[in-house]
Every structure is written in C-alpha cells, then in structure tokens.
Amino acid sequence: MHLLVIYTVDGVVNGMVYAAVALALVMIWRATRVVNYAQGAMAMFTTYIALVAIQHGATYWLAFVIALLAGFVIGAVTERVLVRPVESRPPLNAVILTLGVLIVLEAVAPMLFGGQTQSFPVPVSNVDIVVGSTDLNVSPFALFTVGAVIVAMLVLFVVFQRTTLGLRMRAAAFNPEIARILGIRVGRMLTLGWGLAALLGALAGLLAAPATLLYPNNMDEVLVLGFTGAVIGGLDNPVGAVIGALAVGLALSYVSGYIGSDVAPLGGLVILIAVLMVRPQGLFTLGRQRQV
C-alpha cells in the first residue's frame, strides 16, 4: 500500500512532464499538421541554455525565464524558416525536416555545451515533505512540477479560449483559407503557435532535467512518452492528450516500480501498440475517421 502511494505520486509527477510535451505536440499538430519530432531536442537545448545561464551567475528563476524565451524563439524560427517552405508539400517532407532539426540540435549541443552528462538544479528541495512523523511522499519540487504545468495549461487555455488572439490562432489552424479571407495573418498565427508550443516543451525540459540529468539525448524518451500520451488521447484533442500522458506516467511508474526501471521504455511501447491496435486514431479523438 505504501509503495502504491509512492508509485502513484511519481507517476502523476512524471505524467505532468509528459503532458507538457504531449500538449506541445498537439498544439503544433493542430496548427500545422506536423508532428514536431524535434520537440524533445529543442527542450534539451533550451535546458542547456538555462544551465549555462546559471553557471554564469544567473539565478534559477532568471535561467528559467531565459529557457522559456529561448524555447519560444527556437520554435517560432523553426516554423518560419524551415517548416513554412514545405507546408504545401507531401507531409513526409515536414516529418523528415523535423527529424533533421532533431539531429542538428543533438549534434550541436555537445559541441557547444560538452558531451558529458551534467546535473541540473532544482529551485526548491526535492526531498520529501515530512509533517510531524509522517512522510507525505511528495517533495516541494514534485509539487512545483505539477503546479507549473497546470499553470502553463491554464494560461494557454485562457489565451486560446478567451482572447481575440487565441480565436485568431484557432481560426488559422481550423481553416487557413477562410481565416485569411477574414483578414487574419495566418502565417503569423502559425509561427506564434509553434513558439508557444516550444515554450511549453522548454518548460517540460526544465522540469525533467533534474531527474533524467542533462545530456544531448536526455529528452528522447520523454518525447516518445509524451507522444505516446498524445496518441493515446488523440493528436487532435488537448484534454485527451493530457489524460493520456498522465495515464502513461502512472503506468510506467507502476511498471518500473513493480517490474524494473529498465523495462519502462518497453512498457511505453506496449501501451502505445495496445492502444493503437484498439483505436488507431487514439482514444479520445472525435469527429471524422479516416475512411478508405
């Protein structure tokens, strides 16, 4: 019972990090019909930028903001410079393009920052909180992780659902042609959407790094698990993606807790395949099915 509580808390905390990645993937998918396979590498890169800032005397919070802004810039530049030219081409082009970005970032990071694994600081303690003599099995950093992702999601929800800018972005993603006729700068909206998604990814990178440690491939697995969550929920459905990512977090936490941590990626694969066998479009996808 005690172990179950520990694994559940771990699963929720990791699941929230996967949820941030999943949501970033869903935002980009909805806007431009591209899966950004470079999302994990972008987050790794911005986390390195934060680490450099800290090593040069910045506080954690300043580095935190710098990383988020860097994420925004990398995402926006990638959309504007690389993805835009292939938008009208067959989708395979964009897939290979984001893989190219992934490869470049993972090759350039060790050139700039050194290839060795580095530790990444936490802003608050990651030792479990003890009240009286009861261990609550949850650390301040775990609470911070969950809180930060929830805040980011709420902010994005308000921006997308309650502001004119969000309405424009949704219109641009939903029907670029009509949106353009209505006077919306569709290209600018897509760039903004990529920027915001990459910002969310950068947040995930900052929250994942203390546990995974920081090295050029540290976000590969997080990306795949976030993607798994997004696929389980349906790539079109932000709420589904978050639920899916939490489910992945919990399932993997139980697998690595009760079976062994080295089989966790295998567990992710099994979940992904199982879900895709039952529902090739994800569990929560609404609307039209692909018909042949």
Next chain:
Amino acid sequence: MSSTLVRHGLFFVIIAALLAVLTGLVFDAYTNYNVAGIAIFAISAAGLTVLTGVNGQVSLGHGALMMIGAYTTSVLLQWHPDLPMLLALLASIATTGVAGAIIGIAGARLRGPYLAGATLALALALPQVPTHFASLFGGNQGIIVPAPAAPGVLGAGFPPDQWLAWVCLAAALVTLFLLANLVRGGTGRRLRMVRDNEVAARLAGVDVARTQVLAFVISAVCAGLAGSLFAYWVGITSPAGFTLNLSLSLLTAIVIGGLGSLLGAVLGAVVLVYLPVWTGGLASSLNLASNVANNVPLAVYGVVLIAAILVFPRGIAGGIASARQALTKTVGSRRRASTLPGAPAP
C-alpha cells in the same frame, strides 16, 4: 518483364565482376572494410526505400530491425561458434522477417504520424531488451562475433577483410537485383498505388493492408540481412550499436540519396560510411576538440537532411536523373522524373 530481368541480370553481373577486381586487386584492407560497410547500409537502406519511398510508410525504427538481425546471428554464433555464415544470415532473415510481419500487421492500421511514432518507440525500446535479459543477450557489454573465415578453396592466407567485403557485396547485389525487379514489376506498381492513393488502389482490387504488410516484411528481411552482416562487420553486438541515431541515419541516407530510388539508397549508403571518414579527417586536421569533432558527422547529416528537403527533395539520384534528362532532351527521353512521393498524412 523477361527483358528487364535479363537487362538487370547482365548489369549486376558486370558490376559484380568489377567489384571483385577492385576489392581483390586495387583496394587496401581499410577500403575493403568501408566497402563492406557501404554494402551493408545499402542493403538496409534499399529495404527502407521500398517501405518509405515506394510504399509511403515511414519507419523511424529500422535500426531496431537491424538489431534483431544482428542479435539473431550473434546469439546463434555464441551457441554454435562453427555455424556456417550462410545459415546465420538465413536465420537472421527469418527472425527479422517474422518481426517485420508483426510490426507490419500492427502498422497497416496506422497512418502517418501514428506509424512514425510507433516505430520511433520501437527504436528506443528495443535496445533495452539486451540490457534487461543480460544472460541471453550479453547485457550492455554485448556479444563478441568472430570474423568470418574465408572458405579453404581460396587458400589459407586469403585476407578476411576481402572475404567479408565479397560476402557483403554479393549480398547487396543479390538484394538490389531482387528489389529492382520487384519494384519494376506488378508488386512495385501495387506498392506505389497504395502510396499514392489508397482509395484508388482499393477500387482497383488491391488489398491495401496486405500490400503494406508485404512492404514491411520485404524491408524487414533486408534489414535482417544487413543486421547479420553488420554483426560480423563490427565484431561486437551491443545495444550501443543500435541507438535511435542508426534509424535516423538510415532515413537520412535514403532522403539524401533520393527517396524512392534504389540507386539513391546505394548513394546514401556511400555518404553514410564516408561522411564520418571525411569529416573525421577534416576535424583532426583542424585540431577540433573531441566533443566537437565526434559530433561533426551527425551535424552534417542533420544539415544535409534539412537542405535536401528544402533545396533538392529528389536527392542525389534525382539530380543525376535530371542531368541525364537534360543530356538526352534532344532525343526526347520518355523517362519521367520521379518526384518525392506523397506519403499519406504524417
């Protein structure tokens, strides 16, 4: 059909004779080693070309299929050190073919990003298996694979590097010969039809799912053969040899070479083997630090991949085809230029 067969057969026999002379008389041991590598990656990339270029299914997990082939050979050799190489190759082809069928059946229901994501998960998850089941697969240290000995007919002093290069080249030529005929024939037409328009393919009586599974099995068999040879070539089979980078390199190779073209797969394999050699030489002559020098090839792959998509989406093979077209324009070539295939919705 039969004239195509004869033409392809003649072409490959001439190439084989040429390569036998080059590897035997001209090349040194190091070049033979690299030639063997090119042959191995050409086999794997050609299989991926059939799957991704011709059939339009994206696989980000082809390194994992090579891994299945390599481990089949390595484990069998561990049990039976005297196992003939041909049997090891066939066993690897069999296991990888079965794995490919399973993945293909799962993947036939998936489209675009879902398939790419599932194969990506495979590429990341499979290297965990040898780590977890260390007693069978040798854990992270890996399994030593002895170099294949040349048959006694060739004499006792026959250089092993030359023998391995011959075997790899022979395997590559046979594979490419079979694939070239397959792609030109009815199967190839069905594969392309499913890629270009599933609805039209179904209306024309093509079993879409079966065709997609077939494409996966064909490419998996190639990956298995390549993986088995890879085990002999590297000499040690460990999870570190089959990272995500291997899968991405294979995809890079077929894109740089020219997606959908078997010649492109071979050219991509040449780039894959020689790019690290060239950039490594460049890096050491520039006295770059090791953390920079080690990652130069990867960075170049990435940049070339992006540039290929943005600037020359038909790859090196497409460039060669355009040049040939320009040369024969006056004669009025009927050969149509291939374009980057439109895979269904990633």
